[in-house]
Amino acid sequence: MKQKNECSFEKKLNAYIAGELSEMEHNKVREHISSCHLCQNEIRTLQQVDNFLNLYTEEEVPAGFNEKILNSVFKSRTNPFMRKVISFSIAASVLISFMAGIMLSSGLYADSSDSNITIGEDSLFSYYEGDYDV
Amino acid sequence: MNNGKFEVLLQNEGKKVYNYLLKILRNKEDAEDILQETFIAFHKKMSLVKESSYKSYLFRTAYHKALNLIKKRNAKNKLVTNYHEMEHFSEKTIENSEQKNELVKDALSQLKPEEAILIELQFYQKMNYKQMAEILETTQSAVDSKLVRAKKKLIKIINEQKKMQENRPSIV
Secondary structure, three states: OOOOOOOOOHHHHHHHHOOOOOHHHHHHHHHHHOOOHHHHHHHHHHHHHHHHHOOOOOOOOOOOHHHHHHHHHHHOOOOHHHHHHHHHHHHHHHHHHHHHHHHHHHHHHHHHHHOOOOOOHHHHHHHHOOOOOO | OOHHHHHHHHHHHHHHHHHHHHHHHOOHHHHHHHHHHHHHHHHHHHHHOOHHHHHHHHHHHHHHHHHHHHHHOOHHHHHHHHHHHHHHHHOOOOOOHHHHHHHHHHHHHOOOHHHHHHHHHHHHOOOOHHHHHHHHOOOHHHHHHHHHHHHHHHHHHHHHHHHHHHHOOOOO
């Protein structure tokens, strides 16, 4: 006589263990398992997987790593559009300052060339000629 | 505004996501990089995510980022590395938690990333089929059949590991 090596309930065992079956199905599978050696073996095998996975002990995140993440997040907190606006503003102010500097300095030279400053050659001659008391 | 919540989430879930990444990537530096990328990406989208879905979103992000990294890795190199690491185990007795962790990592890294994350979510994160289906954007019945397949593969891997342990030469 050929021995049965597969059971139609086998596919439901994982969901049964995980508690994912409806109450009615759950009871039906439970009842079946009590009389099916194949399913009992399968459950033991699945239990083996759980025992194996239980070997794992959680490892700690390296010291200071959370702070590193927070710092990275803080750095990227300003949104990209605002970052562009800020960069543009800085560049614009530098340019305006530069242009203003050029305009002011050229204005100053223009003034000095047109002005009637009295200290001229005559004054220097006066100095050398002893018009000034030293 | 969300920064307080973000810090709490990092404290509560950071270690869990890190351990998931360690298990499938088997490399601390890679796990740290992906963890950092995951939380930075999460922070950018945080205001769009429902608070009840924070954890799912984190794991989904970590999963996709890890998947990309695994794809980038040279498959040939990976196989060679695993082979050497398996040999390394067989020369040791499995006593301390570090060695036990390496055994689990070795087994999980031999699964497909999609299978490994299902094991992670069900066993370590205690999620139900509905939550897992949401993360992997699939159906609950697909989650069930993939989990069954993953566990069957794991059983084979565990048995192979056992054989290697039994066949290892005794160190006097």
